[in-house]
Amino acid sequence: MKRREFITLLGSTAAAWPVASRAQRRKPNPRVGVLWHAADAKQEEEYLVVLTKAFQELGYFDGKNIELEHRFPAEQPERFRTMAQELAEGKVDVIVAVTGLGAREAKRATSTIPIVLVADPDPVGRGLVESLARPGGNVTGLSLMTVDLSGKRLALFKEIVPKLSRLALVLDPREPSSKPTAIANERAGRAAGCLIKVFEVTTADEIDPAFSVIARESFDGAFAVGPPMYNERVQVGASAMAHKVPTIASNAE
Structure with missing residues (x-):
């Protein structure tokens, strides 16, 4: 092989090395x-x-x-x-x-x-x-430890609403965590001398009527439970304020 041909071949091969190397290293994004x-x-x-x-x-x-x-x-x-x-x-x-x-x-x-x-x-x-x-x-x-913290949450709520003796639990019964949450809160309520009543809400349109009944029946406060209430947090907040019902939830939003 002539010197010129060898140098040309070496140069073209060397130029291809980085490309081939990059191709080998390139992996699909996670x-x-x-x-x-x-x-x-x-x-x-x-x-x-x-x-x-x-x-x-x-x-x-x-x-x-x-x-x-x-x-x-x-x-x-x-x-x-x-x-x-x-x-x-x-x-x-x-x-x-x-x-x-x-x-x-x-x-x-x-x-x-x-x-x-x-x-x-x-x-x-x-x-x-x-x-x-x-x-x-x-x-x-x-x-979220919603079940585990039921007693603590109720105790904190009573510090804010000292007269708390009747608490409305607003939840969607279709949410899997609703039943154990209700049971835990009822247990905590009995220990604290607080009556717990469940109000079932399955659509956003049912939120305001539920808070209207809660206010009319003179409940001292409400606990909005679970993802459905979380998704409709704006409506929950608006209804709670409109009907002047002190309300607590399991997450800050």
Whole structure:
């Protein structure tokens, strides 16, 4: 081989090395499936922005070095199941489940993909994890401790409303955590000498009428429980103020 040909070949091969090397190193971006609870990105805007910002603070930018795949089930159980299956079958690298219902359906859909639960009132009682200290399985995350803190929450409420002797529990009976939450609050109420009555609400239109009855029946306060009340927090707050009912909830929003 002539010297000129060798140099030309070496130069062209060397030029190709970085490209080939980059091609070998290039891997698909990690894919994170996010199973929300509301109906669309607009309803989740406040928290979607927080989630995106949190990833960015860790060095992950959507579309650049990570892919966020959002699903919005609109609080419909069958949509939670369908969307969890979609994410599992799509083999995302991890699933972020915003609610316990989402985590339950994600866990049902896969036993291998890691699932991060944003918050649930009672993840142990609902069988999502073995214990708070040792979750086990493929689910981890945070607990709102709604059931565990029933007595403490009632005690704090009584500090704000000293005359508290009748408390209205406003909840959606379809929410899995509603029953254990009601039982725990009734138990705490008996210990504190406070009558607890459940008011069932299944749609946003039923919130204001429920608070109207609570006020008319002279309840001393209300406890808004669970994701449905959380989703309709603006309406809950407006109704509580309109009917002058002191109200507590399990989360600050």
